[in-house]
Amino acid sequence: MTPAELSRTVLHAVRRAVEAGELPGVSVPGRAVVAPPGPGGRGDYATTIALRLAGAAGQPPRRVAEVLRAYLVEADGVTDVVITGPGFLNLTLGSAAPAALVAEILRRGPRYGHAPTAPGAVDLDAPDAPAPDAPAPLVLTCAHEPRAVVVAQAAARILRSQGTPARTRCAAEPHPAWTAALGARVDAFGEGGSGETAARIRPVPAPGGVLRLGRDAGRWALLHPAPHDRPRAGEGHLVQRESNPLFRVRYAHARSRALLRNAADLGFAPDAAADTGTAAGAAPHAAPATAPAAVTADARPGTTGIPGTPAGPADAPAPRALLAALAAHPRVLAAAAEHRAPDRLARHLVVTADAALPFLPTVLPCGAEKPSAAHRARLALAVAAGTVLAGGLTLLGIDAPDHL
Known part of the structure; x- marks a missing residue:
């Protein structure tokens, strides 16, 4: 389920509750914002729809959230709904959700x-x-x-x-x-x-x-x-090191393209649906992609691929930050358009690149390891990240080279 589909699912729950007479006085809104949960939140996404509707419903936000939760837990693709705070609905999606997001990015x-x-x-x-x-x-x-x-x-x-x-x-x-x-x-x-x-x-x-x-x-x-x-x-905008946000964005894109070339040499291609459980996480073993010439020597498993930047072990938890950044991209574009603020897109590209860089070294097989379904799924996620970075740079009028 993509963020857009989840938003429609939330609206469908509101419509069902209104039609059942459980939310009298409420008109179904045109959109429901879903976003990664904030501090204290749970699951994959959260929505404040209950707080928005509480006034019209004449009920406390938490009561509205309880009404909507009963419908949301029945929705396909939603495995759990938890209410936190005054009425935040926190939704956990099925294991196919990351694969659906990646597949949508690769398709578009x-x-x-x-x-x-x-x-x-x-x-x-x-x-x-x-x-x-x-x-x-x-x-x-x-x-x-x-x-x-x-x-x-x-x-x-x-x-x-x-x-x-x-x-x-x-x-x-x-x-x-x-x-x-x-x-x-x-x-x-x-x-x-x-x-x-x-x-x-x-x-x-x-x-x-x-x-x-x-x-x-x-x-x-x-x-x-x-x-x-x-x-x-x-001159800091020209240096090819981690202190330069533009370099990190373009380097993350170039790394994703290098991974695609390396994978082709090893005889496998991206497949978003190959193994969603492992694709959302890091590889048990990791091998570096062929990095741009300026930094190849220092790109090792367990690093961001930028010299001197540790990124934790190769068996780190699932890259939730990367998935959240990719899922947020349509919302960031909409906000940047509404406020006529390209800086919002530029900063989001930095967030996406910083989330991608620790994940990219986990994509390829290590040593004598054979490419598996998990490797194909991780490659698909890496390519999706590079696709979002390239698309964003294009909107800013900045080149996204395959090689740096």
Whole structure:
């Protein structure tokens, strides 16, 4: 069960309770947010739907949660529902849930998390011509300044990924140096029409020297900080070490691609459904993938693959953090679009990479060990992580190379 399917399951439970007269006065909401449980929570996902409905139902949140729990425990794919705190519903899914999530990511590829109505192209930099009956696009207006242009450009891409028509407009044409160094472009410049639906992009301006970083590092330097934070243009964005968040994100993606090549050499391919119980956990034995040349010598089992960064034993518990990050990706994209905040996506990519790096060394067989169903399932999870990282970087206008 994917997060979207679980959300629909929660709404179905609400609908059944309303129809049975157990929640009088309640209207079934349009969506139910499910997320990894916070401190004190249990299971795979939690929802605050009972707290949302308590006022309309005229009942305490915990009583509403008890009503919904009776329906949720009967749902296919849900193995347990625990109520915590004032009325949080904590749901545990069946063992096939990680496999379903990974299979969905592999099926959708870089478009995982995109709305079904989004344009077909993965590169969403150029908006399609609007259909005659389509709603007017949201116009993101920005100052004639490189960071504002880059943030507006990335925000428009993310909006389009969520099915919202969006265009960018700057007060004047971006300087050719911005385009050459950062790929900074807008759809139009000058004064807009009176009928436009506009939203202003107002980040703290870029510091001097950001153009020297080049396209990928420069865009990351401008997009990763929150809009109200002043970006830094230091050489730290270029170094290939763990202190550089962009390097960790791109390296985790490159490692996942290297694992796919290594597995092909060993004669096996990813299979999300091969052995879900073991795929969600780390391997009993681990072997490193072929890492990028700059760090190959220090990539060992039981490490993140980044020199000097221990990550615990190879038989560590299931990578719940990685599965949670992958499951949260659609929700992060939706929030980044709603708030026109590419920094939310950039920071989530760092979270995903940091969760993936300790897992990646556990994927391949060790020594004379033969590839098994568990190895195929773990490889599928690794490829899914790389797919999410590549898709996110693409939306930010940053390359995701297979080799670093």
